[in-house]
Amino acid sequence: MIIKHIRDVVKEPIDAKGAKGVVKQVMLGPEDGTPNFTMRRFTVEPGGYTFYHTHNFEHEVYVLAGKGVARSDRGETEIIADTAVLVMPNDVHQFVNTGEESLIFLCIIPNPV
Amino acid sequence: MIIKHIRDVVKEPIDAKGAKGVVKQVMLGPEDGTPNFTMRRFTVEPGGYTFYHTHNFEHEVYVLAGKGVARSDRGETEIIADTAVLVMPNDVHQFVNTGEESLIFLCIIPNPV
Numbered sequence: 001m002i003i004k005h006i007r008d009v010v011k012e013p014i015d016a017k018g019a020k021g022v023v024k025q026v027m028l029g030p031e032d033g034t035p036n037f038t039m040r041r042f043t044v045e046p047g048g049y050t051f052y053h054t055h056n057f058e059h060e061v062y063v064l065a066g067k068g069v070a071r072s073d074r075g076e077t078e079i080i081a082d083t084a085v086l087v088m089p090n091d092v093h094q095f096v097n098t099g100e101e102s103l104i105f106l107c108i109i110p111n112p113v
Numbered sequence: 114m115i116i117k118h119i120r121d122v123v124k125e126p127i128d129a130k131g132a133k134g135v136v137k138q139v140m141l142g143p144e145d146g147t148p149n150f151t152m153r154r155f156t157v158e159p160g161g162y163t164f165y166h167t168h169n170f171e172h173e174v175y176v177l178a179g180k181g182v183a184r185s186d187r188g189e190t191e192i193i194a195d196t197a198v199l200v201m202p203n204d205v206h207q208f209v210n211t212g213e214e215s216l217i218f219l220c221i222i223p224n225p226v
Contacts (some may be wrong), residue, residue, distance in 0.1 A: 001185045001204050006195035026218055027197040028173050037150050039173050039197060060141050060152050062219055064177070072114045082119035082153060084140040091114050106175055109219055112147055 002032050008043065014050075021048025021097070029033060030111050038111050043070065044103040052094035059087035060108040067099030079105075119154065119189050127163075134161025134210070143224050151224050155189035157208065157216040159182065172200035173221045180212030192218075 004021045006025065014022040022044050029038040044050065044066075052071065061070075069076040069083050070092040079085065079095070087093045097103035121140065123203065127135040129183070135157050142151040158180075165184065174183075176196045182189040183198050184207040192198065200206045210216035 001183060001187075001190075001201070001206060002199040003183060003190050003192065004197055005193070006197075009197075027175065028199045032199050033201065034173065034199060035171050036201065037173065037221065039175065039221070058148050060147065060150065060221070062152065062154075062175075064208065065222075070116060074114075075114075075197060077116050079116065080118070084117055084119075084180065086115040086141045086145055086147060089148065090157070102194060106219070108150065108152070108173070 002028070005015075018051045018053070019049065021045035022050055027106070029106040034111060036111060038109050040107050040109070042095075042105055043106055046097050046100055046102070048103075049096040052092065053072055054090055054092040056089050057110050058089050059085070059093070061085040061087065061095075062106045064104040064106065066097060066101050066103035068095055068097045068103040070095055122154075131166070132162065134158035135163055140219070147224060149197045150225060151222050153220050153222070155208075155218055157209050157221055159213055159215070160218040161216075162209040163207055165205065167203055167205040169202050170178070170223050171202050172198070173207070174198040174200065174208075175219045177211060177217040177219065179214050179216035181208055181210045181216040183208055
């Protein structure tokens, strides 16, 4: 059993065109020995956003705090704390912080190969 | 993209010997079309606990609120909000609410077969 608190997890800023004000923390992943899937925690500052993109694996998201929208090619849906989002493989998607506090969410994916 | 809020997710009380005061909510699972893994949310009332058991698949847990302990055959470790727990396949484990508020956590597992 591996137990760790967010305060002990390295913050990895996402510094790339197409994303703004995003920090990633890998809570549980292959380095911990996860057999199948990886849990990441994202913090998006007010006015920030993740990539508007698509890939061949799913996201399972759970919003911990803040307010924002999930964008797809079919529009935008508001997300708040305790909202879950399933992004299917090849669904285009983006998470945008539209609030005045940090938007914080977990995002679980299959282990990177 | 499937988006749902906790208020719209059915509460399933766990009514079985070995668990006490536990409610399960399946946030995202096979009924939603999850390709690989299932996200559940558990609420354990003060004094309550989940099963002390083992199984051949992993748990990836993230504590949302409250205070408790994760028990294994090597002892107990305190868990609070923003603690992540990796329970490996065949690790014996139990989550116990030792606080005065509800202990709430996500628990992600491979899709049930």
